[in-house]
Amino acid sequence: MPRLLLIADDLTGALDTAVAFAGAGRRVAVARTPATAASLAAERPDVLAVNLGTRDGSEAEARARMEALCRAVDPSGFDIVLKKIDSRLKGHPGAETDVLAQAMASPRCVVLPAIPAMGRVQRGGRIEGYGVECPIEIAPLFSGPVETPDAAGDDQIDHVVAERDGVLWVGASGLAGGLARTLFPGGPPERPTLRGPLLMVIGSRDPITAAQIEALSDIPVHAAPDGQVGDAALGRSVEVVRMTDGGAGRDGAPAGAEFAAGMAALIRQYRPASLLCCGGETANAILAELGIGQLDLLAEVFPGLPVCEVELPWGRLALVTKSGGFGAPDVLAALARGCVSGRFGDHAT
Missing domain, CATH: 3.40.980.20 (Four-carbon acid sugar kinase, nucleotide binding domain)
Structure with a gap:
């Protein structure tokens, strides 16, 4: 079973993206802070998601936290690495991706923050649709070369993720869903029933x-x-x-x-x-x-x-x-x- 590392800049992002990989007895573990990531990685969960907590901080802090995480948890020890970014490109997606790409010896970088299921799509290198007032250009936020494929539907995402070798994936829950469908076919786990209060x-x-x-x-x-x-x-x-x-x-x-x-x-x-x-x-x-x-x-x-x-x-x-x-x-x-x-x-x- 392939092991996957997911790094997000806030907690809800780590959770709503990593949940795509849940099911069939897989353990999907989330480190609420980078401080707990190394010990959790040592338990070898199938999916390790880490919250950097950098969404609202400075770019310098975002870089420093990503550098520290890459020293504590070697991304090369995982089969798939996904840098989770905000689907409306808030925070410091470029700075965090740059540091991670360097730690991984500069792999191909595919940036796909679209979430077609909620009407947030990617066309011509821009994010547009639900909740996006004006289309947002993706590539200018990154200092290195990035690929920004079109994704107006899950079928396009599935086509993109079919070639996974040597790729640093950068995106949101839409991309995670495509990776999960390819890596772990069989559908999501049963929806839980919540109890009150x-x-x-x-x-x-x-x-x-x-x-x-x-x-x-x-x-x-x-x-x-x-x-x-x-x-x-x-x-x-x-x-x-x-x-x-x-x-x-x-x-x-x-x-x-x-x-x-x-x-x-x-x-x-x-x-x-x-x-x-x-x-x-x-x-x-x-x-x-x-x-x-x-x-x-x-x-x-x-x-x-x-x-x-x-x-x-x-x-x-x-x-x-x-x-x-x-x-x-x-x-x-x-x-x-x-x-x-x-x-x-x-x-x-």
Whole structure:
């Protein structure tokens, strides 16, 4: 069985891309930070995904973290290497890819961030479609030579990945799906059933996520202005807490840190059976507060929404993550409808 290394710049990206390889008894392990990557690699999972946590940092920091990771985990020890980048090319895709390509002795570099399943396609070296206001040129973001094949459908991606020798793959979940279909035929694992109570934690302010929240018409949303969770009392089978702009001009980093700490306290108090975290930094920060360094992927509950099982002091938690720019307008509402009933009072201490 081929072994695969996936390196992402945020946690939700690592999860929603690596989940394509789940199933048939394969272990898909995710290192929440580079610090845990080497020890997790020593366990030789079939797929190792690593979150660099560089999406919102500087380019210099992104380069430094990738260099350190390549020293700790030799990419040449894997059969397939996938540099996961944002499908709208946010962050520092070129800088991180440059470092990785050098560590791999400059292989062919194929850049394919398209996700045809969600209407985000690649034509003429540009990304366009769903959630992309203006077409984005791909090649200028990379200092070395890159190939940017067209991909308006999964069939085109499957054709591209048929030749895999000597390639550094750079892309998102659409490319991961093509690699998975080629490397591990047999289809995805069965979609899991989530049990309530379900807590949705929304840290992303992406317009796509905002529209999904609007579709939760019959579920009250607890606001956390500037990250201040307050004394939100949770009692319904599905609860939503959303970080909002409090109007004080507070910097995002301390607001996010306070939001994560407040949500971790609520999770410990109310002990949900299922937890959705929307936004990579939000998910990463909450897991850090809960002391979770690695995750094992199970399957997707909906496209772009992977599920992990997490062990906490009071038992196992089903963790669902969602990137801010992912999902159909009704995906959060569908998640709420599909969750098996169970109220928060059943688990409170």
